[in-house]
Amino acid sequence: MSSATEGRVTPRSEDYSAWYHDVLREAQLVDSSPVRGCFVLMPRGMALWDRFKADLDERIADTGVVNASFPLLIPLSFLSREADHVEGFAKECALVTHTRLHTAEGGGVEADPDSALQEPFVIRPTSETVIWDSFRKWISTSADLPVLVNQWANVLRWERRTRPFLRTSEFHWQEGHTAHATREEALARAQRMQVVYGDVVRSCMAVPVLMGEKTPSERFAGAEATLTIEAMMQDGWALQSGTSHFLGTAFSDAFGVKYSDAEGESRPVWATSWGVSTRLLGAAIMSHSDDVGFVAPPAVAAHQVEVLAVGKGEALQAATAAGRALVQALRRGGVRATMDTDAKSLSGPGGEAASGGASARGKLSLGKRRFASERRGTPLRVEIGRRELEQGWARITPRVALDREACELAASELYELSGDVRVAPKHRWTMSDVASGKRRSMAAHGGVLAAKNQEAGDGEAPEMNIVLPGTAGKEGPEHFQMAPAMAFAALEAVHATLLMRRERQLKERTVPVASYDALKAHAAALARTDGGGASAAALTGPAFLVAPWKDCADNERLVKEETSLTIRCLNAGAQGPGPEDRCILSGEPATHLAVFARAY
C-alpha cells in the first residue's frame, strides 16, 4: 500500500500522501487486494462503515424512504438510453461478456467461447437506468407516487488512479432513487437529502461541510441540478463527500415512464437520486488523524475505549481481572470497549480462545502498547495498574487533547439530549436499554461532564476518571454503575473537540477573494512541496476561496488549467453575490458566489 517502512508514520509536512497511507496501514483499516483499484476493508475499517450505515439508514427511513435491491448487472443497451448519462458514465466500466468457464488446454481455466453473451452486461457504476426500468412497471397512476427507494450496494468504476476510500474501483455506497408527481416535490426531496447528508456527516464523522450546488459542467451525468456537500481536509484540499441530484424527467423520459393524473391525463414523472459512499471514511480519516496516526470519530470507532492492564506477575493478574470486569461493564452499558491486547486481533470477544496470541502481544512495553492504541485511533484509553487498584479509580486518557469550549458545548448538548431523545445527535451514543433507560443515562452523563467542567480551571479541559469495578472507590460502589455514563461523557467531549477544531478550520480558512491574481497566489500556496508534503501555508492558510463568478464552462476550464483549482460549489450556504459583484475572471456581472479549491 505505501512505500513507507512498516511501523513509521510519515509526517504530513514531509509527504502528505505517504502520511495518509501510513495512517491506514498502522490502524489496520484497509489492505490492498489482487484486483487493481479494489481494496479489502479490514475489520477495523469495516466497523466504521457498519456504524455509519446503521445511523444513516435510520435517518433515510425517517424521511419515508424504503430499502430495496436491484441487480448488480445492467444490460449494455440501457446505458445509452439517456444520452447525457452515457456520456458521463460509459467510459470506465467492467464488462461481463461470458458466463461459463472451461478447462484450458494448458491447464487452468478460461472463458468458454460458447458462453459469449449476445448483449454484454455492465457491472453497475450507478443504478439509475436499471431502477427506472423497474419504476416503469411500478408507476401508472398518481396513486403509485411517490416512489421512494434506497439501496445499499457495491458499485464499480474502472478508475485509473485510485487511493483507498477516496477513489476506488469498487466501493460501497447507498443510492436513493425517487419518483414524484411534480417538479417541486422532486426538487424538495433533493434538497432534503443534502441536509440529511450534512447532518449525518457532522454527527457520525465529526466533519462539518459546505453545502451548495455544482456548476453545470460538474453535474452528475443526466442531472438538472447536483447539490453537494464539500469537506475541507487538513491540507486545505476539498473532498466532495456526498451529492444529491434533481434529475428532472430525463430518466423517466428515457424509460418511458408516465403517470395518469386524477383526470386521466398522462404526465411526466420527476426524479431524484442521491448517494454517499465509503469515501466518507476517507474524509473522516483525513480530517482528524495526526502525525501519530489515526484518530477515529467516537460515533463510528470500532472500539471506543481500550483498557490497558499494566504491571507484572500478580499485580498484572489483578489489573487484568479488573480491566476485564470494566470492559464487561462498559459493554453492558453499550460502550464498545476492549482490552488493548485483544484490540489488534482479527476476531472479537466470544471467539475461540486465542492460541497464545494475546499473551504474545502482552509482552510489549507499556510505551509501545500506548503508542499502538493511539495509532489504532481509539478515542479513549484507560490504564489500570497497582495504583489504580489501590485508589479505586482510573484516569480516562482521550486520544486528542480536549478543548475546554468543546467540553462545555458537549455538556450542554447532552443535557438537551436528555430532554428529548429524538433531537440530533440522536444515534451517537447507544446506551444499552437493559442497564437503564436511555433518557436517564443521557441526563447522567451530561451531568457528569458539566460537573467536571466546573471543577476544571479556567481554560482547562476537564479531567475525567472512571471508578473501577470490585474496588472500594472513593465515590462509592453505586458509581460503578456510572462507568458507561462516564465513558459517554468523555466520548461526547472528544466528538465535540474534533468537530469544533474542524469547524474553526472551515470557518477561518474559507476566505473571500477579490481578484484572479489573488486566487492564483492562494492556489500556489496549496500545492504540494517538492517532496510531496503539505506546506505550512497549505496546512493553515486560505483554502476555500470564495469569489464572484459568472457561470461559464470555458472560464471554469481555464481556471483549472492555470491554477489546478475547481469550483467546489456555487452559493455555499445559499449565499449569492451582491448586486454590484463582478466575476473575478470575466469582469462581467456575477451570477454566483463560487467556492474554488484544490480537490481530491
Added chain:
Amino acid sequence: MSSATEGRVTPRSEDYSAWYHDVLREAQLVDSSPVRGCFVLMPRGMALWDRFKADLDERIADTGVVNASFPLLIPLSFLSREADHVEGFAKECALVTHTRLHTAEGGGVEADPDSALQEPFVIRPTSETVIWDSFRKWISTSADLPVLVNQWANVLRWERRTRPFLRTSEFHWQEGHTAHATREEALARAQRMQVVYGDVVRSCMAVPVLMGEKTPSERFAGAEATLTIEAMMQDGWALQSGTSHFLGTAFSDAFGVKYSDAEGESRPVWATSWGVSTRLLGAAIMSHSDDVGFVAPPAVAAHQVEVLAVGKGEALQAATAAGRALVQALRRGGVRATMDTDAKSLSGPGGEAASGGASARGKLSLGKRRFASERRGTPLRVEIGRRELEQGWARITPRVALDREACELAASELYELSGDVRVAPKHRWTMSDVASGKRRSMAAHGGVLAAKNQEAGDGEAPEMNIVLPGTAGKEGPEHFQMAPAMAFAALEAVHATLLMRRERQLKERTVPVASYDALKAHAAALARTDGGGASAAALTGPAFLVAPWKDCADNERLVKEETSLTIRCLNAGAQGPGPEDRCILSGEPATHLAVFARAY
C-alpha cells in the same frame, strides 16, 4: 413473473409452482429484472432480509466473528489454485473481460477492444480464494490466530433454471471465513455455526430444521465436511437452508498459508466457511403461506400490524384519526405498524404527502382491503370503526388461526424472557427503549398473553383486544400504554403457532423406511400431479425418509436416477444406525442413517 392472472392465487394442489409465484407477486416481495435469473427485491421483500440480517449479524458477532469486505472480482487464476474447488464452482461464472466502453459505429456503446484484460476476472461465486489470499498476508505466527471474519455480500452463479429466492443468479448472503491453529478448533467452529443457523432460522423465520452432515458427493467443493440445515416445505420437499464447511487445510495449502508456533515450527492453518442466503426467505415464504397468499413470520415482517379505519364521512375521519394515533403509539413502542392504506405504497411514513394515492386506494371495499392485507401476509390486523370507537377497544385479528397450545408456549416463553433478556428468542421483539425498559415490557406482554389464555375456553385460542387511544376504554386510559405489549403478545402467539405447525409437520412426516421398495413408493407420492400440483399425499404424507445406508456415491446416484430423491443429510440430529442395521440398497452393514427427500 408468473403466467397466472394478476390478483389470483393458484391453490397449492392445482399448481404448486404457480402458487409460489402468485404468493410472491400479490405480496409485492420480488420483481423480475432485465437480467436473466436476477431479481429485484421490492421493499416488502427487502424488509424481510434486512430484519433477518440485523438479527443474524448480532448472533455472529456474539461468537467473536468480525465483519470485513473483500473484492467482488476474483482473478481467474485464483479459481484453479484449489483443484477440488475449481471442479465444483468453475462452470457457471460471470466473466469480466473488458474495462471500457466506446461509442459503436451504428450508435450506442460497445466494449472497447483496447481495454481487454490480460487476465479476466470472475464475479465471486463464493470468496474462499480471494479471502485466503488476504489471510496469507495476515497470518504468520500463532499470535495472529484465530482469524474470524464474515462478509455480507452479493454473489453470482450463472444458474440455468432460477426461481425467486430459491435459486437465483445473483443473490445476497453472508459468508464467514475462519482460520485456526488446530483441526479441532476449526471443526468446533463449523459445528457452532450450524447451531447458530438452526437457532436463527427458528427464531426469525419460525422454521424448524433437521441438522446433519452432507454425503461426500454433496460436499462443498474443497471441503472435508459439510454440515447442513434442511427445512421441510409444505409439499414435503426439502430446502437446504444453510451450510457450514470444515475445509481442512485445502485452502491454506493452495494459498501457501502457514503459521509458526511457539517453538518456531511451521504449521498448517485449518479453515472453515459457512453461509446462509436470501434463499431463507424462500424457505419462510414456502413454509407458512397458504392458498390466500403470503404469511409473514412476525419477527421479520415488513409490517407487523395493519390498522384499517372503516366507515364513511365523519365516522371514517374519526376512525382514521384513532387509527393513526394507534399506529403512532405502536411505533413508539417498537412495533412495525402501519395504516393499510399506506402499506401497499413504495414509500414509508415521513415521506412526501402521497399525491392522492392513499385516498384512491381508500375507495376499495372493506372486504377487498382485508383480503389485500391478508395477501401481504401482515401478521396482525386491527379494524377501527364506529363500534370500536364507542367501546374503546378493537379486536386483534391474526393472519392465521391461533393454536391454543402454541399460545400457552408463547406465554411461558415470554415470561422466561422477562427473567433474562439474553435468552433466545433474544431479538424477536424489540421494544423501544424510550417508552419503557425492555425487561418490564416483556413481563407485561407475557402476562397479558397468559391472562388471555386463562380466559379462553378449553381448546380455544385466546381472543386479544387492544385499547384505543383517545377513548375512554373500559380498561382505563393507563392500559393504552400497553398497546405495544398487547401487540407483542399477539405476535408471539402467531410466531408460536407458525413454528409449532411446522414442527408437527417435520416430526410427523419424517419417517423410517425399511426397504428400497418402500422408499420408491414414498417417492412416487411426492411427485407433482400432472398439472404441477402437490398431491394430497405430498401435502400430508411421509416426506423425509430415514433409512440405514452404506455411504457410496454410485448408489446415491442410482437412487436419484430411479426415485428423484437425494440424501439431504446423514445422521440427522446426530442419530446414527443401530449395530444390526443394513443399507436398504446394498444390504451391507449401514454406515449412517440417511435422510432421503425430494429437494429444491
